[in-house]
Amino acid sequence: MAELRLENTGKVSGIFEIDLDKGLLSCLHISDGWQTFHIKDVSTAAYQAYRKSDLSQDERWRRFFEYLDDKQVSRLEVAPDGLQGSRRLRSDDLQFDGEISEVNGALNFYLSCWFDVDEVFGTHVVTDENSDWLNVYANYSLADRQVCDTLDLILHREDSRDEELTYRLDDNEKAVLREKMDAYCTKETGLSLDDFCDSLMEMESTETLGLKM
Numbered sequence: 001m002a003e004l005r006l007e008n009t010g011k012v013s014g015i016f017e018i019d020l021d022k023g024l025l026s027c028l029h030i031s032d033g034w035q036t037f038h039i040k041d042v043s044t045a046a047y048q049a050y051r052k053s054d055l056s057q058d059e060r061w062r063r064f065f066e067y068l069d070d071k072q073v074s075r076l077e078v079a080p081d082g083l084q085g086s087r088r089l090r091s092d093d094l095q096f097d098g099e100i101s102e103v104n105g106a107l108n109f110y111l112s113c114w115f116d117v118d119e120v121f122g123t124h125v126v127t128d129e130n131s132d133w134l135n136v137y138a139n140y141s142l143a144d145r146q147v148c149d150t151l152d153l154i155l156h157r158e159d160s161r162d163e164e165l166t167y168r169l170d171d172n173e174k175a176v177l178r179e180k181m182d183a184y185c186t187k188e189t190g191l192s193l194d195d196f197c198d199s200l201m202e203m204e205s206t207e208t209l210g211l212k213m
Helices: 002-007 039-050 057-068 117-121 171-190 193-212
Strands: 016-019 025-029 033-038 096-103 105-113 132-142 152-155 162-168
Touching: 002 025, 033 039, 033 057, 039 057, 096 171, 105 171, 105 193, 117 171, 132 162, 132 171, 171 193
Parallel strands: none
Antiparallel strands: 016 025, 025 033, 096 105, 105 132, 132 152, 152 162
């Protein structure tokens, strides 16, 4: 439904998400992506637009949007379970680059961000309005031999601030990532993903044994 809305085919007139527990209302704009507001602000904007009965519909809309102009809430601030955009990751989004490194018991893969990251993560970096950019990493657990539940993201702000964020993967995304990781690992190391894990763990075991001796 969100994809049809963004394509502006006319089949879907609007996409909205209302979270009464958090007091938030989000709408999907065809050019600006998800926009989130406090429900109380939307309610007040509607009151401002309709409190006079003799206003034209265009004037009502003008007043409504004018009130909400500076009231938008960042979705990064209201997504405790991870980032969320207007669509999920697709197979053709997933391309790795650089070395495969081991970080905290997991293989770490750098994900090239050539796709529209704002659509997937709900960020605001594919724009001329700022110079922010993202680094995205996928991880594969050495012990569990499975793709970790989240992508790790670092949002680099143009004012030099860095924010550590996450994107929670669904089962389909994890399955596709597993295939992509295995192919990339074979290409880069000559070993399958699990064989490469075995070699690293054997190396660590040998080094640990050497230290004890």
